[in-house]
Structure formats: structure tokens, C-alpha cells
Amino acid sequence: MKYPLFLDPVFKERIWGGTKLRDAFGYALPSERTGECWAVSAHAHGSSAVKTARWQERHLIKYGRITPEVFGFPDGKVFPLLVKLLDANMDLSVQVHPDDDYATLHENGDLGKTECWYIIDCKDDAELILGHHASTKEDFKRLMESGDWNGLLRRIKIKPRRFLYVPSGTLHALCEGTLVLEIQQNSDTTYRVYDYDRCNDQGQKRTLHIEKAMEVITIPHIDKVYAPEVKKVDNAVITAYVQSDYFSVYKWKISGRAVFPSHQTYLLGSVLSGSGRIVNHGIQYECNAGSHFILPAHFGEFSIEGTCELMISHP
Ligand code: ZN
Numbered sequence: 001m002k003y004p005l006f007l008d009p010v011f012k013e014r015i016w017g018g019t020k021l022r023d024a025f026g027y028a029l030p031s032e033r034t035g036e037c038w039a040v041s042a043h044a045h046g047s048s049a050v051k052t053a054r055w056q057e058r059h060l061i062k063y064g065r066i067t068p069e070v071f072g073f074p075d076g077k078v079f080p081l082l083v084k085l086l087d088a089n090m091d092l093s094v095q096v097h098p099d100d101d102y103a104t105l106h107e108n109g110d111l112g113k114t115e116c117w118y119i120i121d122c123k124d125d126a127e128l129i130l131g132h133h134a135s136t137k138e139d140f141k142r143l144m145e146s147g148d149w150n151g152l153l154r155r156i157k158i159k160p161r162r163f164l165y166v167p168s169g170t171l172h173a174l175c176e177g178t179l180v181l182e183i184q185q186n187s188d189t190t191y192r193v194y195d196y197d198r199c200n201d202q203g204q205k206r207t208l209h210i211e212k213a214m215e216v217i218t219i220p221h222i223d224k225v226y227a228p229e230v231k232k233v234d235n236a237v238i239t240a241y242v243q244s245d246y247f248s249v250y251k252w253k254i255s256g257r258a259v260f261p262s263h264q265t266y267l268l269g270s271v272l273s274g275s276g277r278i279v280n281h282g283i284q285y286e287c288n289a290g291s292h293f294i295l296p297a298h299f300g301e302f303s304i305e306g307t308c309e310l311m312i313s314h315p
Pocket of ligand 1: 172
């Protein structure tokens with residue numbers, strides 16, 4: 001019998017973090033500068049714990065290895081995705097991630113990192129950095145070395161509910177006043193290009209990784225935009241944001257009772273707002289804003305009842 005795996009997230013203190021994860025989801029935060037909630041994570045730098053584990057080993061990173069039938073992939077394969085909530089109370093560093101080939105070669109076999117963002121909430125006039133204005137590597141270096149960040153960085157205005165796809169190689173940064181759900185490859189490799197010359201409480205600047213960054217940044221910038229496709233099924237409005245080589249991402253907006261067919265891959269779910277129940281074989285599993293879960297592969301037909309909005313992803 002298969003059942004949903006509900007997860008305890010891992011929180012990360014960041015110099016740019018705040019308290020919005022508590023305000024929005026009621027989490028008990030470890031710090032007033034909590035920047036990240038690793039909601040569905042099997043990464044060695046912070047693995048979420050399975051609340052409903054029937055095994056002694058509750059951490060997803062190990063759990064996945066002992067229960068391959070949950071995930072439908074053979075024992076030992078790396079869990080491919082990582083779901084996070086991010087509270088950008090201040091600007092994040094301007095950064096870039098490598099692709100799989102580069103990371104395998106230079107980062108001890110870590111995966112590359114293509115990611116995507118769903119803007120849960122943001123302040124009026126919020127923006128973020130996505131791409132740059134340089135047309136050649138020389139151009140990029142010239143603007144960077146002269147400190148002309150305004151000339152180099154491409155800023156775009158954002159609004160709540162916007163979805164953005166950020167392929168590896170894209171220069172990017174979340175900016176102040178933005179609450180985001182991020183779905184990404186299971187990787188923690190970041191090359192920092194610019195950190196606004198900030199210092200931490202000990203007066204130290206964070207390390208930059210200009211050399212590696214210059215090897216992986218896409219120049220000129222290529223904008224990868226997917227048009228969301230919306231369809232209504234029963235009592236669910238389903239928005240498909242992206243179906244890429246790395247992940248597929250959907251939003252399910254449920255009002256009432258919506259039935260979903262059995263799926264061959266596992267699904268990762270995060271409840272953004274409201275509350276409801278997942279019902280399978282007559283058993284009900286409660287979920288509310290801030291819940292994160294995995295529905296195993298071949299979970300069978302199930303329904304979700306209630307009024308809630310969920311982000312759903314799978315590899
Ligand atoms: Zn990133």
C-alpha cells in the first residue's frame with residue numbers, strides 16, 4: 001500500500017533572509033534571517049525528514065535509497081530535484097550555475113542547476129535580475145571590471161504569480177521583497193559574480209567565483225520563456241508552466257473535489273495556500289499551506305478535496 005510522504009523542511013539562515021516564511025506559512029524559524037526553506041530535499045547539505053517514515057532512517061537522502069519503489073527508480077540513483085521556498089528580504093548575490101557537464105567535471109560529480117521560480121508574493125515595483133546586456137565576453141568583462149553593474153545587469157519587473165525559467169548559464173538574482181517557490185535540479189553549486197560589496201557580521205565579504213562563472217555564463221543572454229497553459233478539469237484549474245528535460249511544473253487550484261489519475265512518476269507537492277485533503281483508497285491525508293509531500297510513483301487514482309493552491313512538479 002502506498003501513502004504520501006509528508007516532509008519536515010530544513011531552514012537556512014542567510015544574510016539576505018527575513019521572517020516571511022513564518023508570516024506566510026506559520027513555520028517556527030530558527031532565525032530572524034531565515035532565507036531558505038528546503039522543502040523537498042535529498043541533498044547532503046540539508047535533507048528533509050520524512051514525517052511518516054516507517055524506517056529508522058527518516059532523512060530523504062537515505063530513505064530514497066532504501067525505498068526505490070516509492071520513487072520508481074533503481075536503488076542508488078541520485079534524487080534529481082530540490083524544492084525550496086525563498087524569502088529575499090534583501091537582494092541576493094548575482095550568480096550563475098553550471099550545467100551537468102561542467103558540474104560533473106569541476107564539482108565532484110554534483111549535478112548542474114537549472115531552476116525556476118514561482119513568485120508567491122512580492123512588494124510593489126519588485127524586480128529581479130535575469131540575464132545581462134553584454135554581447136561578447138570582452139564586453140561582459142569590461143562592464144564588470146569598471147563596476148558598471150547598472151549597464152551590465154538586466155533587471156525585470158515582477159508581480160505575484162509570475163513564473164520564470166532560469167536555465168543553467170543564466171546570470172540571475174532575486175531582489176529585495178520577494179517570496180518565491182523554487183524548483184531546481186538537486187544541486188548546491190553556485191558561482192557568485194557580484195555581492196554588492198556586502199560584509200557579514202564578522203566584517204567579511206563572501207567569496208566570489210569569477211573565473212568559473214565566466215566559463216559558464218551564457219553570452220549573449222538567451223531568454224527562455226514558456227507560455228503557461230491553463231485548463232479546467234472538474235473542480236481544478238491546472239496551469240502547466242514548463243515541461244523541460246529537467247522538470248515539469250504545474251499549479252493546481254482546487255475548489256471542491258478534484259480527481260486525478262494514477263501517475264507513473266512520483267509527484268512533489270507544496271501547498272501554497274488554503275487547506276484540503278488528499279484521499280486515496282478511502283484514507284484521508286490532511287494538508288495545509290506550508291505542507292510539502294511526495295506522492296509515490298503508481299500511487300493510484302486519488303482526489304484532493306478542499307480549497308487550496310498547490311505547486312506540483314516531477315522529473
Ligand atoms: Zn540560483
